[in-house]
Amino acid sequence: MKQHDPCKRCGNCCRGQFIIDLECLDIIREPRLLEQSKPFKGVKGPCGLFEDEDGTIYVAHDGNCHRLDQEPHCPFLTDDGCFIYATRPYACLTFVPGCEKCLEVSDLDLES
Numbered sequence: 001m002k003q004h005d006p007c008k009r010c011g012n013c014c015r016g017q018f019i020i021d022l023e024c025l026d027i028i029r030e031p032r033l034l035e036q037s038k039p040f041k042g043v044k045g046p047c048g049l050f051e052d053e054d055g056t057i058y059v060a061h062d063g064n065c066h067r068l069d070q071e072p073h074c075p076f077l078t079d080d081g082c083f084i085y086a087t088r089p090y091a092c093l094t095f096v097p098g099c100e101k102c103l104e105v106s107d108l109d110l111e112s
């Protein structure tokens, strides 16, 4: 039996209706997010992978420090959908089509 897909492919969840806070691992997985985001909350520096004197690699994290710039829409939104779909931020990855937030925005007539 074919499963019902609640996503209408309207793309409105990518058109500035939600704040997308980026996590450190989002930026490490997809470095282009850093160029398209703004720091907030008094950030000291970008997140990243660093190497200790003894060669230990670690992840530095100042907290949720960058916010995806979505004016007027996410810079990664294209006519064919998300340009970085495979490495999209965790917040996008976990957005559930058909959820309350989705229903709030899916019928809005927003700028493309």
Ligand code: SF4
Binding pocket: 006, 007, 008, 009, 010, 011, 012, 013, 014, 096, 097, 098, 102, 103, 105, 106
């Ligand atoms: S707002 Fe909802 S229906 Fe529209 S693309 Fe996003 S998940 Fe799909």
Ligand code: SF4
Binding pocket: 013, 014, 015, 020, 074, 075, 076, 077, 078, 081, 082, 083, 084, 085, 088, 089, 092
């Ligand atoms: S990164 Fe992709 S899924 Fe997330 S808001 Fe932008 S276009 Fe949408």
